[in-house]
Amino acid sequence: MNLNTQQKIAQCFSPAAFIHDSEENYQAIETLIREQEIGGLTFFHSRHSAAANFEKRAEVLDVSGTLEKMIILINRYQAISKTPLLISIDGEYGLAMRIEKTPQYPFAITLGAIKENSLELIEEVGYRMGQDMKAAGIHLNLAPCSDVNTNPNNPVIGYRSFGTDPQQVAENSLAMYKGMKKAGIGACLKHFPGHGDTQTDSHLGLPVILKTKEELLKEELLPFQYGIDQGVEMIMVGHLAAPALSSGKEIAASISREIxxxxxxxxxxxxxxxISDALNMKAVADLSPIPGQLEWQAFQAGNDILCFSDHVKEGIEMIFKNASEEEIDTVFEKIWELKEKLGVFDFKNLDVPDFDWVSHSKFQSQLSKEYVSVVSGKIDSQELQRLANVRKLSHRIYYGQPESTFSKNLTLKYSSGLSKNSIEDSEKVIISVFVPSHKPLNQFGMDEEVLEEIKTITQSKPCILVHFGNPLALKHVGNLEDFEAVICAYQSFDEAQEMASKFL
Known part of the structure; x- marks a missing residue:
């Protein structure tokens, strides 16, 4: 196809498209497609949930019909685009990260805890995730994270990382990448040069990693080098500074030509x-007051796809003014080849996909067998049964529901109305905590009074803790040695609850 220079530059742009938005905003995207001839769109749930990162909120607004709306929008936008659009989404644990009522897979931290056949299972997760996305008209998933979670106070990575060991992270993220590729969608390792050891959230400011180049090569950069050596075809660069890699300058990697x-x-x-990380993030957005300047800096540094640009028209103009014909052609050819490879040019009108929930649940059960585990102490099921028979066993639920799968299973097993037994009269207490948030803000959403109450119970009685959710939240629940045993379920999926109840 014969494109002029501006049209070639426009192929680099993948601005944000919000699924729940106003008609006026949908039309603004149509104007970008018609007038600027952008190359792609990156779908997000809503402005409200995207803003949660900036406003230090953890919740997502629940708006119904998200999947149906996205399918309508993809069909609508593709219908008016001269060149089919490359559709991407940031779905680290599946479509469900952005779209309700779609299959959700375990977090990376959970998959990193799998004991047997982890690489095969993680690749299968990537494959299934990729199939879901392909069915929903997505060509590219902006995942997985290859960040090594070396800083326990990291506000933004945490559960998104496969773990603390660089080699394990390298192998796991490559397995996830391969699975998605096998399903026929694109994937990328992120956030180069590694966002794991940072204390600032790049949505809010510029994180700086003060390590030597040698240290970075051994930790942060190792998963990326491993992926490159294994033929990975796409990498996302993050908005974080590593002065050891940029002649001592505190400049975001995403706009650093040196990096x-x-x-x-x-x-x-x-x-x-x-591909650049979202160019609206405060780590970089606040540094470039002139519209289009940031887009040019990102292009000049070496990015091929500019994600979530707020200044498409000015960005195209600035790149046109400053870049050489040869630079533009090189980038354009890479993007065109990617579109061919991912079948973007074969677009056909989409129907709303029908997911196989039975197969999904079976797979979730298979996975939960591998990650739900007793992380400390021992459990004596016979003794629990004996105590239940004489009504000396009680169950306390925090942030969960009495009708949850776990509670129902306990009631069925011990048939003595555990929740009704008083703690004073009990000899042992099962404490189940359904962690409200997977993000560390406000102690993962847990109230101080609740945490104090749990600590008080553990001081007065032998307790078994069953922890559903991000394992990094365990440190707030108390000293694990204060519990007779701790079961870590990592997720609150029904299948994980089912597995946790089997340990009792």
């Missing part, structure tokens, strides 16, 4: 596509 071109491309040998 992207000199290090990633030339030194580490990456030949694939580079």
């Amino acid at each position: 992207i071109t000199d290090l990633l491309k030339n030194e580490m040998g990456f030949k694939g596509l580079i």
